Amino acid sequence: MRRLAKVIVLTVWLLITLFPLYWIVVTSLKPKAEIFSLPLRYWPGTVTFEHYTELFSFADFGTYLLNSLMVSLISAGVVTVTGVLGGYVLARFAFPGRGALMLAFLVTQMIPLFIALGPLYLLMSDLDLLNRLAGLMLVYVAMLVPFATIIMRGFYERVPVALEEAAQVDGASRMAAMIRVVIPVMLPGIAATFIFAFVQCWNELFLAITFIDSEDAKTIPVAMNSFITQYDIDWGAMAAATVVSVIPTLVMFAVIRRYIVEGLTAGAVKG
């Protein structure tokens, strides 16, 4: 009895969780006339891919996709390398100012970056980086470096120091020991950090809409934002765009789900 109740509750919650996603997929596959007609159909009467083809032929979604991909890949790459370096030093050395630095990094995680949205716009303008993907990348890197550094530090602390010392005894320099011995052990953690950073960049909206309005530099969220500011929302195209933009992050999250849970809970549970 108790078990049955549990199964029912869990099933209901799963349905509630998945239904909105199901609904957006179904909407994206319905012809326009069917989306805006009653009674609603819970399965498309005619399955069509017209919204997807429309997206890429009229809306130039291919460019946005490429922009998003480039910004996210490069930013996540730089963030990961920076985190790998900084996290190592924070985990392995005691030096003056280490505590202050950790605090300075942690504080940025509590304060949303859009509090400084205006001054960031001015800075981008001063550096002539408005409407440039490079500008977006720089800000994204800054936004994610503290997180990456702190999480990498945690990963390093789980690698025994003896491993490194053994390599150094064999005559390897500290840097070489780090690259040859420590990094391979941490590869899953590094991959998780990279993917997490990628997804954050891929999804970021407010900075992007503040810095970018030229067609050739738009990322996907910027493009989708201009869909909604139009008077009538074309929900077919919007649904298709949602589906396309969520596929890469879904795949990546599936790969690193375990690490995300670990990362999210590590800080909270230790106390």
Added chain:
Amino acid sequence: MSTRAKPAFTGRRARFIALCLLPGVVFVLLFTYYPMVRGAIIAFQRYNLFDLTATPFVGLENFQAVLAEDRFWTALRNTGTWVVVSLLFQFVLGFGLALLLRRHFRGRGLYQAWVFFPWAMSGFLIGLLWRWMFNGQFGVINDLLLKAGIIDERIGFLASPGWAMTSVIVANVWYGVTFFAIMIMAALQSVPRELYEAASVDGASRLRQFWHVTLPHIRPTLALIVLLRIIWILNFPDLIYAMTGGGPAGSTDIITTFLIQQVAGGDYGRAGAVGLLVLGLLLAFSVFYLNATRFEKAR
């Protein structure tokens, strides 16, 4: 200051440390701390993007202007509703889910993977999704409620000030429950099994075990999770931005959507003032909350 340098931080070792930290520190200083400091200064200047001929310091003028605006106070009140109600439902439902998922059963891993689904999506996309579902004419929520006989005619959820806040909160609860569940599950797993064994030897019922063993053990962690969530929900304008943009008539404006509108309007002076007010609010709240929970622990 001592003139003798500490040997450990000279030469190669110091260079190595500096080299490894430099990129991160430079990025964060230039693109996070510098804009924040500049924002704090601009808050005391007249600084409108569309009229930059003069940017004089005007003291507290921006703050006075913001505090004199009704929309600011509405946003502040709405922030309270948005945070408290979202958090309450997320917490209760998340706790329930965590308790159900606590013991291992066949397919638990798979189940967790599926309920984790929404977390791959941005708040903006989630907002769009729910905006479509809450549509007053062709929205599926209206359709389902009609079919279930709960309502007699379609409701323009996002177009009516009476329903809009409820609607955005429903979406937020949906988004946040899983996250809460996962954090609480991790906390539950930190309770040593021996404690339960001892309790059941003593003949304690499951409810009593929960009340006297589980809850006291995870209370500090719960307090921290709740604090992080409050800050996070407060800093989460994405969903509201996508669903209603703060409307209709400011009925879903929270402090952070209000801030974004100020920036979009080009009045950086006022935006800076709002930013500082948000920051002050966050800080005051965190200090208050941490003190309150510490008091609880000491008791």
